Amino acid sequence: MSTPLLEIKGLTKAYPGVVANDDVSFTIKSGEVHALLGENGAGKSTLVKMIYGLVKPDAGSMVLRGDPFLPPEPRAARASGVAMVFQHFSLFEALDVAENIALGMENPPKMADLAARISEVSEEYGLPLDPHRIVGDLSAGERQRVEIIRCLLQNPKLLIMDEPTSVLTPQEVDILFQTLEQLRDEGTSILYISHKLEEIRRLCDHATILRLGKVVATCNPRQETVRAMAEMMVGESLHVPERKPHVAGEIALEVEDLSVASPSAFGTSLKEVSFSVSKGEVLGIGGVAGNGQDELTAALSGEVLVAPLQVRLAGAGVGDKGPQERRALGLLAAPEERLGHAAAPDMSLTENALLTGNVRENLAKNGFLDWSSAEGFAERIIEGFDVRTPGPDNAARSLSGGNLQKFVIGREVLQKPSVLVVNQPTWGVDASAAAAIRQAILDLAAEGAAIVCISQDLDELMEISDRFAALNGGRLTDPVPAQGLTVDQIGLMMGGAHDMEVAHHGAA
Amino acid sequence: MVRLEKRPSPSKTWTYLTPIVAVVATMIAGGLMFAALGKDPVEAIRIIFWDPLFHEQFASFSRPQLLVKAAPLILIAIGLSLGFRAGIWNIGAEGQYIMGAIVGAGIGLAFYPLDSFLVFPLMVISGAIGGFLWAMIPGLLRVYFRTNEILVSLLLVYVAEFILASMSLGLLRNPEGAGFPGSRNLKSYPAGHNAELIAGTGMHWGVVAAFIAVIFAYILLARHMLGFQIKLAGQAPRAARFGGVNPDRLILFCLGISGALAGLAGLFEVSGPSGQISIDFNVGYGFTAIIVAFLGRLHPIGILLAGLLMALTYIGGELASLMLGIPAAAIQAFQGMLLFFLLAVDVLTNYRIRFGKAEVA
Numbered sequence: 108m109s110t111p112l113l114e115i116k117g118l119t120k121a122y123p124g125v126v127a128n129d130d131v132s133f134t135i136k137s138g139e140v141h142a143l144l145g146e147n148g149a150g151k152s153t154l155v156k157m158i159y160g161l162v163k164p165d166a167g168s169m170v171l172r173g174d175p176f177l178p179p180e181p182r183a184a185r186a187s188g189v190a191m192v193f194q195h196f197s198l199f200e201a202l203d204v205a206e207n208i209a210l211g212m213e214n215p216p217k218m219a220d221l222a223a224r225i226s227e228v229s230e231e232y233g234l235p236l237d238p239h240r241i242v243g244d245l246s247a248g249e250r251q252r253v254e255i256i257r258c259l260l261q262n263p264k265l266l267i268m269d270e271p272t273s274v275l276t277p278q279e280v281d282i283l284f285q286t287l288e289q290l291r292d293e294g295t296s297i298l299y300i301s302h303k304l305e306e307i308r309r310l311c312d313h314a315t316i317l318r319l320g321k322v323v324a325t326c327n328p329r330q331e332t333v334r335a336m337a338e339m340m341v342g343e344s345l346h347v348p349e350r351k352p353h354v355a356g357e358i359a360l361e362v363e364d365l366s367v368a369s370p371s372a373f374g375t376s377l378k379e380v381s382f383s384v385s386k387g388e389v390l391g392i393g394g395v396a397g398n399g400q401d402e403l404t405a406a407l408s409g410e411v412l413v414a415p416l417q418v419r420l421a422g423a424g425v426g427d428k429g430p431q432e433r434r435a436l437g438l439l440a441a442p443e444e445r446l447g448h449a450a451a452p453d454m455s456l457t458e459n460a461l462l463t464g465n466v467r468e469n470l471a472k473n474g475f476l477d478w479s480s481a482e483g484f485a486e487r488i489i490e491g492f493d494v495r496t497p498g499p500d501n502a503a504r505s506l507s508g509g510n511l512q513k514f515v516i517g518r519e520v521l522q523k524p525s526v527l528v529v530n531q532p533t534w535g536v537d538a539s540a541a542a543a544i545r546q547a548i549l550d551l552a553a554e555g556a557a558i559v560c561i562s563q564d565l566d567e568l569m570e571i572s573d574r575f576a577a578l579n580g581g582r583l584t585d586p587v588p589a590q591g592l593t594v595d596q597i598g599l600m601m602g603g604a605h606d607m608e609v610a611h612h613g614a615a
Numbered sequence: 616m617v618r619l620e621k622r623p624s625p626s627k628t629w630t631y632l633t634p635i636v637a638v639v640a641t642m643i644a645g646g647l648m649f650a651a652l653g654k655d656p657v658e659a660i661r662i663i664f665w666d667p668l669f670h671e672q673f674a675s676f677s678r679p680q681l682l683v684k685a686a687p688l689i690l691i692a693i694g695l696s697l698g699f700r701a702g703i704w705n706i707g708a709e710g711q712y713i714m715g716a717i718v719g720a721g722i723g724l725a726f727y728p729l730d731s732f733l734v735f736p737l738m739v740i741s742g743a744i745g746g747f748l749w750a751m752i753p754g755l756l757r758v759y760f761r762t763n764e765i766l767v768s769l770l771l772v773y774v775a776e777f778i779l780a781s782m783s784l785g786l787l788r789n790p791e792g793a794g795f796p797g798s799r800n801l802k803s804y805p806a807g808h809n810a811e812l813i814a815g816t817g818m819h820w821g822v823v824a825a826f827i828a829v830i831f832a833y834i835l836l837a838r839h840m841l842g843f844q845i846k847l848a849g850q851a852p853r854a855a856r857f858g859g860v861n862p863d864r865l866i867l868f869c870l871g872i873s874g875a876l877a878g879l880a881g882l883f884e885v886s887g888p889s890g891q892i893s894i895d896f897n898v899g900y901g902f903t904a905i906i907v908a909f910l911g912r913l914h915p916i917g918i919l920l921a922g923l924l925m926a927l928t929y930i931g932g933e934l935a936s937l938m939l940g941i942p943a944a945a946i947q948a949f950q951g952m953l954l955f956f957l958l959a960v961d962v963l964t965n966y967r968i969r970f971g972k973a974e975v976a
Contacts, residue, residue, distance in 0.1 A: 431859030432859075448853040451855075476840060
């Protein structure tokens with residue numbers, strides 16, 4: 108139980124301009140769940156990619172069960188008993204479960220035998236899964252099961268899981284944790300990567316904390332408070348956004364019976380979505396990724412047009428108006444994808460300020476651009492939102508994710524919208540930038556703007572929302588007051604276990 | 616080990632330096648090729664780049680040719696560059712050029728022998744409309760039926776060529792031409808003739824139009840919302856939609872403007888240097904303009920210079936094959952090298968070369 112499975116000694120990996128891992132050492136014991144904890148950009152991904160053979164370390168060594176271990180490619184890592192479940196699934200939606208699993212195997216057995224094996228393993232670990240279902244019809248949680256079962260078929264000694272719960276409802280998380288505990292009890296070690304501290308406290312025996320590529324602490328998560336671990340991770344005391352009590356104002360945005368067919372075959376169509384947000388209110392919309400978040404953002408921003416009265420701004424129908432007309436009326440949006448959607452990667456920050464700011468900031472007269480005003484607007488965003496960049500002439504792609512996100516949110520906030528729609532405002536952003544963004548959203552609400560915040564980060568939604576609703580399969584639940592909601596209630600709103608049969612019948 | 620490393624921002628220096636480096640590299644590689652053919656490379660390069668402009672004997676003939684050849688290239692390339700920047704690929708400028716010439720010349724000849732100062736302006740407008748309408752075919756098909764504008768515009772070139780042949784043999788054939796194919800010569804119809812504006816310079820209305828197009832495109836791209844939307848649509852289509860760009864309207868605008876400019880180029884050519892509609896009226900300006908557009912980095916000033924450079928290599932190339940007996944194929948290879956080196960060196964705008972192993976910054 109306590110023999111070392113994998114020893115990592117002084118692993119170092121540098122990319123141009125950044126040392127992703129600097130002399131990282133720790134040991135994973137047999138049969139433990141080991142947490143790798145750190146902010147975005149702390150070097151977690153690089154480290155596991157080295158263990159899985161995707162990236163070669165510049166220096167350092169690894170020892171797996173007493174033998175030197177330096178996999179040149181993932182195939183070698185798998186042969187040595189290391190398996191990995193990625194955050195982003197690599198599945199073909201048009202193929203069924205068994206076909207997808209066969210595609211990842213060196214020597215796939217006959218389909219019938221494989222299907223039988225899949226059923227067997229899935230029963231054994233409480234992850235029911237029909238091998239003949241088409242992946243495109245599966246929920247995110249079920250797709251993750253496919254990836255896990257694909258790994259379990261290799262009888263791994265070490266299972267690496269990268270942010271596995273980001274696509275799950277709380278109920279699905281429970282099922283996953285029971286499976287992982289069962290695996291641990293059978294002697295499989297698990298390297299669990301996350302920044303969700305509550306989960307780590309529940310599941311993990313040991314935690315290694317990375318910051319800026321270095322190991323800054325190790326701890327037993329069960330004996331630490333969430334706050335203490337967060338501060339180890341961030342390296343400073345955290346600023347908790349302040350909220351002023353909100354007085355219900357008049358209705359700013361109303362959405363009624365909004366149904367939008369998704370343009371892609373495996374996308375999610377919106378079905379009869381209705382809600383309203385009043386001035387000064389933050390409506391949080393939760394849900395597992397791919398349940399209609401992008402479609403809802405597009406329908407609100409004006410990128411997808413609908414019937415006029417399906418989207419009403421201060422009582423007037425705007426559903427048939429494009430993005431610029433809606434901006435003129437005060438409805439602004441910040442989509443999830445920063446590069447290529449909210450901002451043009453190769454264009455300067457000045458040009459990106461112009462992208463959404465030209466109407467409300469009067470950056471064009473008779474169609475002719477006023478570049479000096481645009482640059483001034485970009486500079487105000489950079490100053491007001493602490494965007495770290497040498498200046499507004501720099502291309503958007505040269506900014507780090509957090510800085511670009513501050514720019515994108517700042518660009519919309521400074522235009523003083525009457526309604527602001529944000530999708531995943533702090534996705535991939537470090538903790539201090541995330542806190543700054545949330546504070547900016549709350550301040551905007553305090554000034555009387557209505558906010559629709561679409562996010563998959565439940566902690567974030569609980570922190571800033573006045574009311575909460577969840578998207579599930581393109582349908583929106585009725586919004587309920589956020590205060591006093593329990594994790595269980597939220598989970599049920601998000602679709603519970605998504606009809607995934609409750610596994611572990613009394614087993615765990 | 617040599618590696619390419621992506622620059623955080625495109626290099627300003629290399630944006631301007633690449634065309635110069637490409638021209639120098641072409642001279643070196645082309646010189647080697649000429650040497651391999653047994654010709655004096657220095658002399659060949661001098662004949663191509665220097666003599667057309669400054670040779671005592673030939674320059675008086677070839678210097679005006681420079682503007683005559685450059686004008687249609689620049690005019691067409693300016694129009695194409697707007698679409699190329701927006702990711703809208705009009706490959707059929709040659710067809711729009713032909714249709715502009717046919718419609719413009721047809722309208723002019725319909726008024727023959729009316730002597731009015733209105734005839735030529737009317738021909739100019741009809742030429743632009745001819746090219747515009749021909750470009751609307753791929754435009755509307757793409758907007759309403761999602762067809763591929765590359766294929767449709769290209770195939771319409773061949774349709775236009777057949778219409779050209781039919782016109783020179785039928786409807787527009789010179790009634791006093793003793794049955795020979797080809798229309799009446801506009802050079803002998805003063806009201807419809809695009810004459811040289813300053814004798815001996817090659818300056819005609821098409822050259823004026825090309826300069827105006829350069830200035831117009833420059834202002835559009837640098838200072839106007841529409842130019843910003845064109846760049847945005849090409850670089851980040853989703854961001855463009857988010858920014859309120861209507862993709863269908865942009866497709867029609869870009870194809871329409873490039874068609875109209877190609878049509879204008881055709882009209883100025885048929886009413887001036889060429890003089891008449893004939894079966895072999897088109898000589899590939901519409902295709903060469905694609906090269907000019909990229910050689911000029913899709914930038915109006917760049918296109919102006921690239922058009923002049925391309926015209927120079929044509930005239931100089933002809934001169935070189937005449938004087939040194941260099942085969943025409945070698946001249947074409949030389950022109951191909953220019954584009955090849957430009958695209959190759961272009962990588963340096965967005966990437967830098969690193970020698971040795973990956974280093975830690």
